[in-house]
Amino acid sequence: MNDACGRLVRMTAAGPSDGTRRARPKGRDAHRAKDSAATRNDILRAAARRFAEHGFAHVTLQDIAQDAGVTPALVNRYFVSKRALFELVAQAHVDEAQPLTDVGEFASDLMAYWQDVDRRTPALALVRSIDLDGGKLLRHELERRVRGHWRQFLAGDPEAPAKIRLLESLTMGLGLFGIGALLGEEESLSSETLIAMERRLALMIEACLSD
Template sequence: MSNDPPVKRRRDAAQTRQDLIDVARHRFAHDGYAATTVRDIADQAGVNVALISRYFASKEGLFEACLTSAVTDVRKNAEDQAAGAEGFAARLAGHLTDPAGDDRLRTGLLLLIRTSGDERVEELRSSFLRMVSEKLLAGAGHPITDEVGVLRAQMLLAAILGLVLLRSTTGMKPLNSASADELQGPIADLVAALLNPRV
């Protein structure tokens, strides 16, 4: 039997930080900001709760990191707008309907929908929603200084968020059971109508 002390496994700080964001995104999106505690998040991630303060300073800081992560995921999808409404619609429809796939986009969109009851967090959420709208607009090749365009992008975002919310919380048919192929055409029509309107 060896008398050597047990070898401590080095913690990967970047992975731990990402694990905390992943758990927090899901908890904030499904349980809400107020109902989610930092201890819940740390326990589910399998880390000491003090690491949340180390990496994010506070629960609000962790929520902001989750919003940043969600916007990054939405932005990746919005960039498909450069290839046209069909490419964007195909990717979005795939994310919304693949139960075995990565639900990061769905969870991120749900996170953007949930109100927190905290004024500062609501300001953050509002600014991030504006940023997502601008990304959708820029992805369609329009300047983000165009307020009419921003309004159209916000209407598109509202429709996408409504689609996510209804599919996630209701059994409404045929919306809830529609396949990616069935969703793609209507989403493309919606994108084209709002961001590439006929003049």
């Protein structure tokens, strides 16, 4: 994640009046840094879950703070603003693109992504916040996560624009409506249904890529 949007407070210890410095107990700074990182991660996780469920406009810093077990002031101290926190959530969980060598494996990975409650939070948060800046951030993340990779893969293909649109529709539609993440319907899917969906998803991807 991009830590530039975060803001940590530097803690310093005052020395005694004679100008000498007190010796710090061993491990105190390391323990403090560990606690700080854990708190920051707790806030990010709570924010991701909230934004994914309700969208940017319907989440407050108080909501996030309550879920993370901290105060709203501490959330601001680490992340400056709700918008900065949202942007960090939106940019999270970006895996490095791997060459497409097996469509079945790609379909399996895509199914796994949408069934992972934590990994899919950026996608859900962005979709539920599509009115934020006219969807500019959503379009940016779609380009970075989906369109850009397929554009490179299909470079030189005269039907690349059509294929990319279809592949993007499959990618997003699978999770939002196929898995049911947008409407909270994923628990109603049996293992047999998920296996059948994965098999047919691979067939649809192959059809999109074929000439």
